Structure formats: structure tokens, C-alpha cells
Amino acid sequence: MINVTSLPATASDGRAFYNLFFHPLSKIPGPKLCAATDVSTHRRPLSMSSLHDKYGTVVRIGPNQLSFSSASSWRDIYGHSHGRKQFPKSHFYAFGTRHLINERDPQKHSEMKRKLSHGFSVKALQEQEDIVQNYVDKLIRQINVYATRPEGDEMVKWYNFFTFDLIGDLAFGESFGSLNDGIFFPSGLILGNIRAIAWRSVARWFPVFDKLGVWTVPKRVMEMRIKHSEYSRKMIIQRMNMKTTRRDLLSGQFGPDGPGMTIPELSGQASTIITAGSETIATFLSGTTYHLLKNPRVYNLLAEEIRSAYNSYEDITDINATKLKYLSAVIDEGLRVYPPVPIGLYRESPGETVDGIYIPKGVELSTSSWTTCRSPENFHSPEEFKPERWLDPECTDKKQASQPFSLGSRVCIGRNLALKEIRLLLSKMFWVYDMELVNKEVDINRDSTSFVLWNKPDLWVRFARRPGVEVPGLDGE
Numbered sequence: 001m002i003n004v005t006s007l008p009a010t011a012s013d014g015r016a017f018y019n020l021f022f023h024p025l026s027k028i029p030g031p032k033l034c035a036a037t038d039v040s041t042h043r044r045p046l047s048m049s050s051l052h053d054k055y056g057t058v059v060r061i062g063p064n065q066l067s068f069s070s071a072s073s074w075r076d077i078y079g080h081s082h083g084r085k086q087f088p089k090s091h092f093y094a095f096g097t098r099h100l101i102n103e104r105d106p107q108k109h110s111e112m113k114r115k116l117s118h119g120f121s122v123k124a125l126q127e128q129e130d131i132v133q134n135y136v137d138k139l140i141r142q143i144n145v146y147a148t149r150p151e152g153d154e155m156v157k158w159y160n161f162f163t164f165d166l167i168g169d170l171a172f173g174e175s176f177g178s179l180n181d182g183i184f185f186p187s188g189l190i191l192g193n194i195r196a197i198a199w200r201s202v203a204r205w206f207p208v209f210d211k212l213g214v215w216t217v218p219k220r221v222m223e224m225r226i227k228h229s230e231y232s233r234k235m236i237i238q239r240m241n242m243k244t245t246r247r248d249l250l251s252g253q254f255g256p257d258g259p260g261m262t263i264p265e266l267s268g269q270a271s272t273i274i275t276a277g278s279e280t281i282a283t284f285l286s287g288t289t290y291h292l293l294k295n296p297r298v299y300n301l302l303a304e305e306i307r308s309a310y311n312s313y314e315d316i317t318d319i320n321a322t323k324l325k326y327l328s329a330v331i332d333e334g335l336r337v338y339p340p341v342p343i344g345l346y347r348e349s350p351g352e353t354v355d356g357i358y359i360p361k362g363v364e365l366s367t368s369s370w371t372t373c374r375s376p377e378n379f380h381s382p383e384e385f386k387p388e389r390w391l392d393p394e395c396t397d398k399k400q401a402s403q404p405f406s407l408g409s410r411v412c413i414g415r416n417l418a419l420k421e422i423r424l425l426l427s428k429m430f431w432v433y434d435m436e437l438v439n440k441e442v443d444i445n446r447d448s449t450s451f452v453l454w455n456k457p458d459l460w461v462r463f464a465r466r467p468g469v470e471v472p473g474l475d476g477e
Helices: 004-011 013-021 044-055 071-078 106-120 122-146 155-172 185-203 219-240 263-276 279-294 296-309 325-337 369-374 415-432
Strands: 058-062 065-068 352-354 357-359 364-367 433-437 460-465
Touching (some): 071 352, 106 122, 155 279, 279 296, 296 325, 296 415, 325 415
Parallel strands (some): 065 364
Antiparallel strands (some): 352 357, 433 460
């Protein structure tokens, strides 16, 4: 078997020599092997953190690729300041049908975002709260059925069922039915789509493979991606034919006043919304549940705040949940210690400075989410799950180093929806149940792997109903 990590060096020693000693990035620190090719692993976010620990806040991780870990690099690379050139998305995103995430042209992206924005507006989210509450209540009921047993149940899957069902309803007007029977067919297609993206992202670091494009993707993974696209198209056509006045994420795209997207455009956008709006939130819920159950002090403080804030289950609304300061801090800290998108979001330098360093035009660069959030340069006791850092006005942490939704013109369009889901679910879970981690040996940092998104370890949790807490639709069943 060919060792692919040695291909660039053996095939082009002259190019490797140039990259090492004469390339414009040759003076920037980093592993020598990375000057010839990026050596990627399935634990890439963690390995990136080790590189920054060794080489500093800017590391050369490829022949033409840099990684930053400073808080200020977020603003320089992803923000928009008067008088500075913008950093467009890099070649990393040049695949598949154009949609909100992979559209590299700033003007086209702006137009796409404008067409979709009203579905994510404050007014739209208020109209959608009943839908969100319905799926939160479904998960609360299923926890009562499956996770109150002595062995508990595996919650990563249930969080995925919850987020997939909800975003499917909001995008397509129809649930996938995962929460009903604990089986979810389309999830395999969606995760297969993510794996195809991850595979292409690795292949692109090896020129001989990058030129082959989709032919480098394993047949089974590519088949899953194709089925995912076909499924999205089918669901969009079905949604277009629905006779409903209900407001959801895509309702503004239909009818005579819609912006006139084609079916391929709509299916591409819907596919993106489903993937980005489900897996990332499920990851947050998994990571934060783990850290809460590993930190009894934080768990008890959050439980006390939630249980003293409401008089009944029906009082739990998003308007009320937004008033809970410790809950907000727990969410911020959960996003910091286990960012749902741990890799850097690749941009291309237009010939501009980052942290005062001039980056030549065409260089690919990113800020490493995992590294910035775990760096002692940005946060004191970075490994500690400490929500108080977000509440203490005397805390000197560089909180702007945590940007889980990115920033600037590419800030996540679904940010407010994601936070609504999270606030409501955590509030209702803590109101109804006490929780305990069953597989105490799990270490989410040690046991997680990643190319693009996290592949998470199982998280077995045992739930117990709180005495005297009444839940409509749950009691008496």
C-alpha cells in the first residue's frame, strides 16, 4: 500500500525544497513536513492545538496554509473593518451545488442570505416557537420511557433524533419521525454527506488526489451523498406542493411573492440547513450534558436557577429562559469547551495583514476554533468547565476568542434558532429530571474524533423524575 503522506515529497523533491526554504511562508514556524504536505489525522483539532502549543499563535500547517490561535485573528480574518480587504472563502469550499455555506462569491452569498433571512428573523422565530416546544416535549416524553431505566439510555442518538426531527419539520414541513420510534433513516444520508465533505477535504492536501476530485471519495460514501441530495430534492418538491399557511424556515420561498429559487437551489439550501442545523446542535447538547454531569457544582447551580425560575412546566418559554443568566453562561461555556465545529473555517488571503503579519495573496488560512478556546493565552484554566467566567466583570479572559457561530458577513444565520432550541430543552430537562452519567469512564476529549465535525463517544445518562413535578402529556400515561 502506498503511504500517501510521502507522495508529495517523493514525487516532487524540488517543490518540497522550494516550499521549505524559498516559499513566502518559509519563515513562519511549523513542522517541516507540513511545508510539503498537510499531515491530517482523525484527531485533527487536538493535533492542531498541540502544534500551536509548540510553535505559537501562527503555525504553518501546509505549503500554502496557516493556522492562527489568537483572539484578534477572528476579527482580522472573518470580520469586516473599514479600509481592510475581505478574506473570501477558500478553495476548500469549491464542491457541489452552490449553497449558503460553500458559495465563495461574497455578492452571491449575500443574495442567498437575503432570500433566506426572513425565515430566521426574530418575528419568524417567535411564530415557530410552538413547533420547537412540540419537539422538546416529545424528547422529554421519550426520556421518560427509555432513559429512566436503571441502565439509562444513550443520549447522543436522542439529541440527534431531536434536532433532525425539528429541523426537518422547520425546513420541509414534515418530521423525519425519529423521536417516534428511535430509528432515523435519513440521518445516515446526512452523516454520509458530512463524511464525503471530510474525505474531499483530506484529498485536497495531496495534489495527485485533489485533481481526481470526487473519484477520490469511497464509493459507499459518494452513494450516500447522492442519496442525500436526491432525498432533499424529493422533500423540497413535497414541501412546495403542501397547502399550508404555516410559517417555517422556507415558507417565504414559495408562492407568488417568493424570491424565485429553482428546485436545485432550494434543495441545496435545505440540505445545508438540515445538516448545519441538526448535527451541530446535537453535538453541543452532547458535550454540554457531559460537562454538566462531570461537574456537580455547575450542575447544581444550573438546576437551582432553572427550578426556582418557573412555577410550572407551562411557564418554560424562550422569553423566560433568556432571563436566566447562569443558563446563558453554561451555554457560552459549553460552546467554548466543545465547539460544534472544531476545525478552522478556511479563508483565502487577498493580500492583507493578520495580527500585524502580512499574508500574501492566495495563502489559505483559518483560526482554529478548538485551539483558541483551549489556549491559556485566551482563557485562564482553559480545561476547566467554568461558566462563571462569562458572568464575572473582573474576568480578564479574551472572550472574543470563542466564536462558535463565526462573525462578520458569514455569521451563522441559524444562531438565534439554535439558542432557542438549547435554552428550551435544557430548561425542561432540568425542570423535570435529575440526571446521572452512567458510563463514567468516558472522556469526551479523549474519545472524540474529527475531520470536519465531531464523531462523538456514547453518552449513557440515567434520568429520574423529580418528585411533585407535573408535566402535561407525561403524567398518567
